[in-house]
Amino acid sequence: MPFELIPHKLVYGGEALGHHQGRTVLVPRALPGERVEVEEHRTAKGVVHARPVRILAAAPERVEAPCPYFGRCGGCQYQHMDAQFQATAKREILRETLRRIGKIDWSADIPLHAANPWNYRNQAELKVRRLPDGSVVLGFFEAESHRLCPVDSCLILSPRLNSLLAELRGLNWSPRLAICQEIEILADDRDERAAMTLRAVANTVEGENLVRDMLANLAGVVGMAIETGGEFKTFGDAQLEYVVGEFRYGVSPGSFFQASRFLLPDLVNAVVAEQDGRLALDLFAGVGLFALPLARRFSSVIAVEAAARAAHDLGANARVYSFDHVRAVAQTTYDFLRRFAQTQPDLVVLDPPRAGVGAQTLELLVSLQPKRIHYVSCSPPTLARDLAYLAGHGYELRSVDLFDFFPQTFHIEALVRLVRRAA
Numbered sequence: 001m002p003f004e005l006i007p008h009k010l011v012y013g014g015e016a017l018g019h020h021q022g023r024t025v026l027v028p029r030a031l032p033g034e035r036v037e038v039e040e041h042r043t044a045k046g047v048v049h050a051r052p053v054r055i056l057a058a059a060p061e062r063v064e065a066p067c068p069y070f071g072r073c074g075g076c077q078y079q080h081m082d083a084q085f086q087a088t089a090k091r092e093i094l095r096e097t098l099r100r101i102g103k104i105d106w107s108a109d110i111p112l113h114a115a116n117p118w119n120y121r122n123q124a125e126l127k128v129r130r131l132p133d134g135s136v137v138l139g140f141f142e143a144e145s146h147r148l149c150p151v152d153s154c155l156i157l158s159p160r161l162n163s164l165l166a167e168l169r170g171l172n173w174s175p176r177l178a179i180c181q182e183i184e185i186l187a188d189d190r191d192e193r194a195a196m197t198l199r200a201v202a203n204t205v206e207g208e209n210l211v212r213d214m215l216a217n218l219a220g221v222v223g224m225a226i227e228t229g230g231e232f233k234t235f236g237d238a239q240l241e242y243v244v245g246e247f248r249y250g251v252s253p254g255s256f257f258q259a260s261r262f263l264l265p266d267l268v269n270a271v272v273a274e275q276d277g278r279l280a281l282d283l284f285a286g287v288g289l290f291a292l293p294l295a296r297r298f299s300s301v302i303a304v305e306a307a308a309r310a311a312h313d314l315g316a317n318a319r320v321y322s323f324d325h326v327r328a329v330a331q332t333t334y335d336f337l338r339r340f341a342q343t344q345p346d347l348v349v350l351d352p353p354r355a356g357v358g359a360q361t362l363e364l365l366v367s368l369q370p371k372r373i374h375y376v377s378c379s380p381p382t383l384a385r386d387l388a389y390l391a392g393h394g395y396e397l398r399s400v401d402l403f404d405f406f407p408q409t410f411h412i413e414a415l416v417r418l419v420r421r422a423a
């Protein structure tokens with residue numbers, strides 16, 4: 001049965017929250033203060049997940065979503081509000097999450113770093129499916145589903161990624177793509193060159209013929225790879241080169257690299273600016289996005305990365321600049337810290353995946369008594385949990401910045417700087 005709801009806030013995950021007959025209701029594509037007719041879709045842990053049926057009285061911040069797939073494609077959640085309102089909402093969600101989960105009352109400003117809210121993605125994970133009529137379609141998964149939403153083009157992808165998507169959808173390629181289930185594309189900082197990885201390839205010989213043809217014929221594609229069970233076979237350039245600030249980073253297929261292109265120099269600068277000293281630790285280091293600029297400022301940099309391929313890229317990237325004082329360690333942060341005994345590093349950079357760092361690893365970290373910690377996070381809930389630990393173990397929050405890396409989506413990227421309180 002449809003019912004009327006007036007949500008009162010946006011919550012992390014993209015939905016708006018309201019109450020109906022004493023129950024908490026979450027609904028996507030709605031805004032605080034507007035009257036929405038919704039219908040119950042499912043209930044989990046006492047929370048009603050509803051679908052919007054129609055907007056009865058729109059909030060002033062509502063805009064017409066420009067993308068025809070909005071509401072079906074799982075990629076974007078915020079196209080129904082303007083970019084300014086999205087950023088304000090993210091700031092409030094971040095502040096509220098710090099308070100609710102971390103018991104951190106951050107009342108000071110949260111500076112916003114924002115850029116063009118469209119065409120910002122330098123990376124795409126295209127899903128490939130064969131339809132019952134035999135045709136092959138490319139697109140993205142629908143929200144919370146493995147159903148494919150076929151797309152012609154995507155407003156948040158860079159122009160190079162959109163032109164490759166358009167080519168791949170064409171009859172020259174799409175019938176042959178049915179042998180794989182996923183194509184990952186990374187474009188470089190100039191949006192000129194790209195590297196592609198095919199995943200879940202059913203037929204090795206056909207797959208290899210296909211990637212050779214793609215490498216020879218697709219504009220801008222300089223490297224191709226086939227991933228099988230975590231192993232990569234590469235064709236053409238083995239790495240894509242990505243420039244951020246004064247550094248070139250070689251990125252192999254399978255190595256993590258940031259997926260949003262406009263704000264990267266700003267983020268790197270915010271992490272390393274005004275920092276120097278004897279020792280910096282870059283934990284969860286990827287291919288060395290922060291480790292290389294840190295190497296200009298510290299006598300010694302230890303960069304820890306669990307994925308062997310990325311750690312290998314990191315070591316090679318440091319060697320290009322003859323940074324002998326950068327040590328790339330292919331280990332989990334936890335395993336590294338268990339054996340590391342050099343106390344009082346001047347700076348520790350943390351940039352974990354969504355799961356955050358966790359108490360076990362933080363316990364080892366705080367025992368080293370780092371002077372400063374710069375925590376880059378893509379998940380406010382785990383950030384708040386980890387900050388609560390650090391705040392309870394001698395660290396004081398000095399600043400919280402929001403980098404709007406992923407406009408049109410609910411994702412929140414934040415940088416928190418902490419210093420160790422004087423004993």
Ligand SMILES: C[S@@+](CC[C@H](N)C(=O)[O-])C[C@H]1O[C@@H](n2cnc3c(N)ncnc32)[C@H](O)[C@@H]1O
Nearest residue numbers: 256284285286289305306307332333351352353
């Ligand atoms: C969000 S990415 C950040 C990478 C890098 N700082 C950057 O900005 O490009 C997180 C990185 O941590 C790595 N990672 C995941 N779990 C890890 C762990 N337990 N210990 C160390 N690195 C880990 C991932 O492979 C990934 O490269």
